[in-house]
Amino acid sequence: MSVHPVDEKLPALKMATTGLQHVAAMYAGVVAPPLIVGAAIGLTATDLTFLTGACLFTAGLATFLQTLGIWRIGARLPFVNGVTFAGVAPMTAIVASTHDRTDALPVIFGAVIVAGLLGFLAAPFFSKAIRFFPPVVTGTVITLIGVSLLPVAFGWAQGPNPGARDYGSTTNLGLAAATLAIVLLLRRFTRGFVKQVAVLLGLVAGTLVAIPFGATDFTPVADAAVVGFPTPFHFGAPQFQLAAILSMCVVMVVSMTESTADMLALGEIVERPADERTIAAGLRADTLGSALSPLFNGFMCSAFAQNIGLVAMTRIRSRYVVATGGAFLVLMGLCPVAASLIAVVPRPVLGGVGIVLFGSVAASGIQTLAKAGLDKDNNVLIVAVSLAVGIIPITAPEFYHAFPETAKIVLDSGISTGCVAAVVLNLVFNHLGPGARDGRDAREVTHPMEAVPAQSIS
Numbered sequence: 464m465s466v467h468p469v470d471e472k473l474p475a476l477k478m479a480t481t482g483l484q485h486v487a488a489m490y491a492g493v494v495a496p497p498l499i500v501g502a503a504i505g506l507t508a509t510d511l512t513f514l515t516g517a518c519l520f521t522a523g524l525a526t527f528l529q530t531l532g533i534w535r536i537g538a539r540l541p542f543v544n545g546v547t548f549a550g551v552a553p554m555t556a557i558v559a560s561t562h563d564r565t566d567a568l569p570v571i572f573g574a575v576i577v578a579g580l581l582g583f584l585a586a587p588f589f590s591k592a593i594r595f596f597p598p599v600v601t602g603t604v605i606t607l608i609g610v611s612l613l614p615v616a617f618g619w620a621q622g623p624n625p626g627a628r629d630y631g632s633t634t635n636l637g638l639a640a641a642t643l644a645i646v647l648l649l650r651r652f653t654r655g656f657v658k659q660v661a662v663l664l665g666l667v668a669g670t671l672v673a674i675p676f677g678a679t680d681f682t683p684v685a686d687a688a689v690v691g692f693p694t695p696f697h698f699g700a701p702q703f704q705l706a707a708i709l710s711m712c713v714v715m716v717v718s719m720t721e722s723t724a725d726m727l728a729l730g731e732i733v734e735r736p737a738d739e740r741t742i743a744a745g746l747r748a749d750t751l752g753s754a755l756s757p758l759f760n761g762f763m764c765s766a767f768a769q770n771i772g773l774v775a776m777t778r779i780r781s782r783y784v785v786a787t788g789g790a791f792l793v794l795m796g797l798c799p800v801a802a803s804l805i806a807v808v809p810r811p812v813l814g815g816v817g818i819v820l821f822g823s824v825a826a827s828g829i830q831t832l833a834k835a836g837l838d839k840d841n842n843v844l845i846v847a848v849s850l851a852v853g854i855i856p857i858t859a860p861e862f863y864h865a866f867p868e869t870a871k872i873v874l875d876s877g878i879s880t881g882c883v884a885a886v887v888l889n890l891v892f893n894h895l896g897p898g899a900r901d902g903r904d905a906r907e908v909t910h911p912m913e914a915v916p917a918q919s920i921s
Contacts (some may be wrong), residue, residue, distance in 0.1 A: 465817065467561070467735060468734075468780040468781065468853060469539070469540060469541065469733050469735050469781065469782055470731065470781070470782065470783075470834065471780075472781065472783050472802050473779075473780045473781055473783070474634060474882070476785065476914060478781075478784055478787045479787060481784045481786050481787075482785070482786075482787030482788035482790070483786035483791060484788075484810075485543050485770055485784065485785055485794060485796075486788045486791045487663050487770065487781050489543050489545055489767045489770055492545060492546075492548070492767060492820065493518055493519060493522050493545040493586060493815075494515050494518065494519070494548055495546075495548070495551075495747065495817070496518065496547075496548065496550065496551050496554075496762055497511070497514040497515045497517075497518045497546070497762070497801065498515065498785050498813070499513070499551050499555065499612075500514075500551065500554050500555060500622075501514050501567075501652055503513055503559070503567075504567050504568065505556045505564060505798065506746055508680075508686070509686060509687075510680060510698075511798070512687055512799055513693070513697060513760070514568075514692075514698075514760060515760055516548050516691065516693060516705075516795070516796045516798075516799055516801075517693040517760035517761050517793045517796065518545070518699075518761050518762060518796075519758040519760050519762075519793075520693050520754070520759055520761065520790050520793055520795075520796025520797065521542075521693075521755070521757055521762075521796070522545035522546065522761070522764065522765065522789075522790070522792050522796075523545060523789040523790065523791070523792030523793035523794075523795075523796060524752065524755070524756075524759075524789075524793065525544035525545070525703050525748070525749070525753075525764040525789075526542070526543055526544045526545075526785060526786065526788065526789030527786060527789045527790075528544070528704045528725065528748045528751065528752050528877055529542045529544050529745065529748040529749070529752070529766070530542060530785045530786040530789065531781040531782070531786055532617045532638070535740075535742055535743070535744050535747065536744060536747045536748050536751060537745065537747070537748040538726055538727055538735065538737065538741050538742070538745030538748065539731070539741075539744070539780055539782060540726065540730065540735065540737070540741070540745070541733065541770075541774050541780060541781065541782045541784065541785040542725070542726075542729065542745070542766045542767075542770070542782075542785060543551070543766070543770040543788060543789070543919075544748070544749065544752060544764045544765065544767065544783055544789075545763075545764060545765070545792075546579065546610075546762045546764060546765075547714070547718045547721070547763050547764065547765035547788065548608050548612060548712065548821075548824060549604075549608055549714050549717045549718050549763075549765070549878055550718070550745070550747065550762055550763045551611075551615075551623065551876070552573075552611050552612070552712040552875075552877065552878050552879075553711060553713070553714050553873070553876040553879055554571050554877040555874075556710065556871065556875040556876050557570055557571055557574070557707050558571075558630070559709065559776050559875070559880070560706075560871065565698075565699070566699070567757075567919040568698040569620055569698060569699040569701055569702040569705050570702045571706050571707065571711075571757075571762070572696075572698075572701045572702075572710045572757035572760070573702045573703040573704070573707070573708070574703070574707040574710065575711055575754070575756065575757050575762060575763050575777075575837050576701055576709035576754050576757050577703065577708045577711070577712070577729040577774050578708065578711040578714065578715040578753065578754075578763065579715070579750050579751065579752075579753035579754025579755075579756075579763070580716070580750075580751075580754045582712075582715045582719060582749070582750030582753065582754075583720075583747055583750040583751050583752055583754060584643070584756065585719075585750075586719075586743050586744045586746035586747045586750060586761075588741075589723075589743075589746060590723070590739050590743040590746060591720055591766060593737065595886065595889065595890065595894070596720045596723065596724075596886070597833035597889065597893075598614075598724075598831050598832065598834045598836075599832070599836065599837075599842045599846060599889060599893075600882075600889050601724045601831055601834035601835070601855070601887055602828050602829070602830075602831030602832035602833075602835050602846075603753050603828070603845070603846050603849045603881060603882075604717050604720060604721070604828070604878065604881060604882045604885060604887045605721065605823050605824060605825075605827055605828030605831055605851060605855070606828030606829055606831075606832065606850065607822070607828070607849075607850065607853040607878050607881040607882075608663070608717075608825070608828070609821050609822060609824030609825025609826070609827070609828060609875055610825050610853070610854060610857065610877075610889065611840070611853070611854075611857060611876075611877045611878055612817075612821040612824065613817075613822065613825070614857060615648065615816050615817060615819045615821070616817030616820075616821050617736065617814065617818075617853030618641035618814070619637055619639070619811065619813045619817075620635065620636060620757045620810075620811050620814030620815060620817075621636065621809045621811070621814070622635045622810055622811060623809075623810040633679070633680070634676055634809060635811040636811070637766040637811075638669060638672065638673050638678060638809060638811040638812055638815070639811040639812065639814040639815035639818075639839070640815065641667070641669065641672055642665050642669030642672075642811070642813040642814075642815030642816055643660055643665075643668060643811045643816070643818055643819065644771055644826075645664070645665045645668045645768075645815075646661050646662060646664075646665035646815070646816060649661035649664055649665065650848050652760045658702075662816055662819060662820065665812075665815070665816050665819075666812060666813070669793045669808070669809070669811075669812035669815060669816070670807060670808050670812055672812075673809045673811070673812055674758060678809040678811065678812075679808075680807065680809075681805060683808055684800060684807055687799040687800045688799045688800070688803050689798065690797065690798060690799075691797065691798070691799040692797060693759040693760050693778040693796060693914060694760075695758050695759060695760075697760050698760060701757060702799030704757060704868070705741060706873070709873060710873045710876065710879060711763065712871060713876075713882060713883065714876075714878070715716065715750065715753070715763065715881040716877065716882065717760070717879070717882050718749065718753075718763060718765040719746050719749065719750070719758075720882075721765055721766065722745060722746060723746065723765045723767040724770060724831070726741065726742050726745050726766070727742075728771055729749075729774065731769050732771065732774055732775050733774065733780040733833040734780075745766075747766055747904075749766065751765060751854060752764040753765075759767075769803075769841055770785070770809035770875075775859050784860075787883060794903050798889025827884065832846060841892040841893055842892075842893075844888070844892065845885060845888040845889055845892060846891075848888060849881050849882075849884040849885035849888060851882055852877075852880050853877040853880060853882075853884070854877055854881075854882070856874070856875045856876065856877045856880075858879055860867030860875075861876060869908070
C-alpha cells in the first residue's frame with residue numbers, strides 16, 4: 464500500500480537537512496517574542512539567553528505534539544509550532560502594568576496556562592464555530608499583528624537603550640539599513656535554500672558588519688554554558704491575575720483562528736484537506752503545548768505560517784521532516800551557547816531584519832483580506848473599523864489613560880481589541896438580522912462613502 468507524502472519517512476540525511484531548513488525559516492520568529500518581552504522587563508543578558516533557550520525548547524516540544532501527535536491531539540501535518548506573535552503586545556502590556564517587574568513573567572505564565580487549558584477544552588467547539596472567523600476577520604487580525612509589531616523593529620533600529628547618547632544615531636540606523644539591504648539582495652538574487660534563509664544570513668552578515676563599529680557584544684556567549692536545561696519555573700511560580708488571564712484568552716482565540724486558517728491552507732497544499740476532526744486535533748496540540756510551555760518558562764505556541772510557504776516551495780510534505788526540525792529546536796534549547804548567539808546580534812541589526820519579518824506578517828494579513836470579499840460594503844466597513852480600533856494603541860498610546868489599569872491590559876493591545884471588534888462586527892453585519900444573508904449588501908457593490916443606487920432602495 465502506498466504511503467501518503469505527509470506520512471513518508473525520507474532518508475536520514477535529507478530528513479536532517481530539510482528539517483534544519485524549517486528551523487532556519489522560523490528561527491528569527493521564535494526568538495523575537497522573548498527578546499521583546501525580556502527587553503521590556505529589563506532582563507540581564509544571562510536571563511534573556513535563558514528565556515530564549517526556553518522558547519526554543521518548548522517550540523520543539525509543541526512541534527512534536529503537532530506533527531507526531533498522541534490520541535486525538537495533533538493535526539499530524541507538517542506544522543512547525545513556536546511562540547506566537549499575537550501574544551507579544553498583550554504580554555508587554557502586562558509587563559507595563561506590573562509594579563514589580565520580577566512578577567511580570569510569573570503573571571504571564573499563569574495567564575498562558577489558564578488560556579491554554581481553556582483553549583484545549585474549547586478546541587472541538589471552536590472547530591465547529593469557524594464560520595464566524597472568515598478571512599475578513601483573520602485577515603484583519605493578522606494585519607494588526609504585523610502593524611503592531613513594526614514599532615518594535617523601529618525601536619530596535621535606533622539602539623538597545625533609549626537613554627543612551629547613540630540612540631537613533633546615524634551609525635545605528637545605518638546598521639539597520641545595511642542589514643535590511645542584505646536581506647533584500649539575498650531574496651532578490653539568490654535561489655533555493657539560500658533565499659529561504661535570507662533572514663538568518665542577514666542577521667549573521669549584519670552582526671559581522673557591526674563589529675568594526677563596536678556594536679557587537681560577545682559577553683553572552685562567553686558566559687553561557689555548553690549544556691543546560693530550562694529549569695521549571697526558573698522565574699518563579701505562576702501567578703494568576705484575572706485581567707492578564709482575560710487578555711491572554713483573547714490572544715488564544717486569535718491564535719486558534721490563525722492556526723485554523725493555517726491548517727486549512729496547509730491541508731490543500733499537501734493534498735490532505737483538513738476536516739473538522741483534523742482542525743480540532745490540531746487546536747488541541749496548539750493549546751496543550753501552550754499550557755505546558757510555561758512549565759519550562761516558554762510562551763504561548765501557535766503554527767508558523769512562514770513554514771507553510773516552505774512546504775509549498777520545496778514540495779517536501781513529510782511531517783517527519785518537520786518533526787526532525789522540532790528535534791533540532793529541542794537540542795538548541797538544551798544548549799545555552801546556541802541560544803546565546805541571538806543575544807550577540809546588535810539591536811539595530813535585529814531592527815533591520817524585524818522590518819522584513821513584521822512587515823511580512825502584515826503582508827500576509829493583506830493577502831488574506833484580498834480573499835475576504837472586499838467588494839461588499841459590509842466587509843469593507845468591518846475591516847475599516849476593526850483596523851482603526853486596532854491601531855489606537857499604536858498611534859495614540861495615551862488614548863485609554865483614564866481607564867483602570869486592569870482594563871488597559873486588554874485595551875492597550877491593538878491585536879486584542881481589533882480581533883474583538885472584527886468578530887463582533889462580522890456577526891452583526893454578516894450573520895445577524897434579516898438582511899445579513901439576502902439583503903442589498905450581498906448583491907450590490909458600492910464604495911462605503913458612496914450613495915446607495917436608487918434602484919436598490921425598496
